[in-house]
Amino acid sequence: MSNKSKAISITRRLEFDAGHRIPNHDGQCKHLHGHRYAIEVTLTGVIANHPGQADDGMLLDFGDIKRLTNQYVVEPWDHAFLVAKEDVALVAFLNSLPDHKTVVMDSVPTVENLGNAAFAILEPIFAKAFAGSLQLTSLRLYETPNCWVDITQS
Ligand SMILES: Nc1nc2c(c(=O)[nH]1)N=C([C@H](O)[C@H](O)COP(=O)(O)OP(=O)(O)OP(=O)(O)O)CN2
Numbered sequence: 001m002s003n004k005s006k007a008i009s010i011t012r013r014l015e016f017d018a019g020h021r022i023p024n025h026d027g028q029c030k031h032l033h034g035h036r037y038a039i040e041v042t043l044t045g046v047i048a049n050h051p052g053q054a055d056d057g058m059l060l061d062f063g064d065i066k067r068l069t070n071q072y073v074v075e076p077w078d079h080a081f082l083v084a085k086e087d088v089a090l091v092a093f094l095n096s097l098p099d100h101k102t103v104v105m106d107s108v109p110t111v112e113n114l115g116n117a118a119f120a121i122l123e124p125i126f127a128k129a130f131a132g133s134l135q136l137t138s139l140r141l142y143e144t145p146n147c148w149v150d151i152t153q154s
């Protein structure tokens with residue numbers, strides 16, 4: 001028998017729309033614009049051996065990944081404008097719009113920073129919800145079909 005260990009991961013993809021700008025960008029991205037973002041959440045763990053139970057043969061039901069990712073990232077960011085706190089003129093403008101959905105970020109909303117922020121939000125959520133039996137090990141965030149970031153943690 002092999003001594004090699006296997007890591008088993010599952011991934012759930014969700015999509016959302018959001019606006020942003022990169023205020024000091026030297027090209028088009030300094031302008032207000034939006035993207036159809038796609039987030040792919042990858043969890044690593046052990047396959048449940050629970051004969052007769054709903055989760056038998058699963059690391060985790062994909063529906064649970066969807067529910068938590070929706071609750072903590074997708075719903076807060078969907079149809080929001082993601083603005084850096086340092087982008088003070090734009091923050092002031094967005095705050096002047098009645099009932100506008102604005103999310104003020106600690107850093108410029110590049111796909112790298114947004115992916116990092118999403119990972120920081122979700123990592124403790126999955127760790128807490130599943131008592132350490134599953135770990136968020138990777139998160140991919142697409143800004144466009146051609147541009148994405150990968151955040152990984154072993
Ligand atoms: N490293 C990064 N570079 C850029 C980012 C970023 O978040 N991180 N963001 C942008 C723009 O916001 C934009 O999202 C990317 O635009 P673009 O390069 O034009 O991407 P497209 O897929 O639309 O390009 P096509 O040429 O139409 O395929 C810029 N850079």
Ligand SMILES: [Zn+2]
Pocket residue numbers: 020029033034035143
């Ligand atoms: Zn953009």
